[in-house]
Amino acid sequence: MKYAIISGSSRHESQSIKIAKYIETEIKASKNETYLFSLADNPLPLWDEGLFGPSDKWKAVWTPVSEQFKSADAFVFVVPEWHGAVPSAVRNVLQIATHNEFGHKPALIVAVSAAVGGAYPISELRMAGYKNNRLCYIPEQMIIRNVGKTFNGPTMESDDDAYLRTRMTYSLKVLDQYAKALKPIRESGVIDHKTYPNGM
Numbered sequence: 374m375k376y377a378i379i380s381g382s383s384r385h386e387s388q389s390i391k392i393a394k395y396i397e398t399e400i401k402a403s404k405n406e407t408y409l410f411s412l413a414d415n416p417l418p419l420w421d422e423g424l425f426g427p428s429d430k431w432k433a434v435w436t437p438v439s440e441q442f443k444s445a446d447a448f449v450f451v452v453p454e455w456h457g458a459v460p461s462a463v464r465n466v467l468q469i470a471t472h473n474e475f476g477h478k479p480a481l482i483v484a485v486s487a488a489v490g491g492a493y494p495i496s497e498l499r500m501a502g503y504k505n506n507r508l509c510y511i512p513e514q515m516i517i518r519n520v521g522k523t524f525n526g527p528t529m530e531s532d533d534d535a536y537l538r539t540r541m542t543y544s545l546k547v548l549d550q551y552a553k554a555l556k557p558i559r560e561s562g563v564i565d566h567k568t569y570p571n572g573m
């Protein structure tokens with residue numbers, strides 16, 4: 374199985390990329406393939422109609438990412454809470470990607486907060502951002518509060534850190550089962566994006 378991990382912070386050396394790399398290591402330890410895509414420095418331009426092509430700009434920046442996403446069986450979104458919302462770079466990815474990349478594939482949301490927040494990105498992503506691309510958020514989710522005090526190397530620093538690490542392992546196991554379960558649906562022939570390209 375292949376897992377695409379999206380680190381949603383546009384900051385360099387962010388807490389989000391720290392968590393994303395931890396997740397990547399854990400997935401690889403399970404003998405699965407990973408693709409880590411960091412939104413640091415906003416590597417994708419804002420959505421525009423050139424995406425529908427032909428556009429040399431979009432071909433250069435999106436095609437390599439798109440191919441990686443298409444070959445993924447599941448996704449992990451590591452999303453910081455900025456001003457009570459999902460960062461614009463994450464929303465941009467959800468607008469750029471279509472059912473070709475995300476369609477009927479499971480995704481685990483991992484929200485990150487420097488303090489005691491983190492719930493708003495969960496609500497926002499579950500409310501919107503999947504309608505047309507058909508991404509399937511699984512019921513399990515992670516909220517990592519006080520992220521600076523957790524996932525800092527091999528030594529667990531507190532009971533909270535220990536709990537979050539074991540909960541992360543559990544969440545990734547659940548995601549793995551969803552990845553296996555949804556693959557036959559995509560291969561069943563039932564999915565008809567030509568007739569029904571957009572959600573309702």
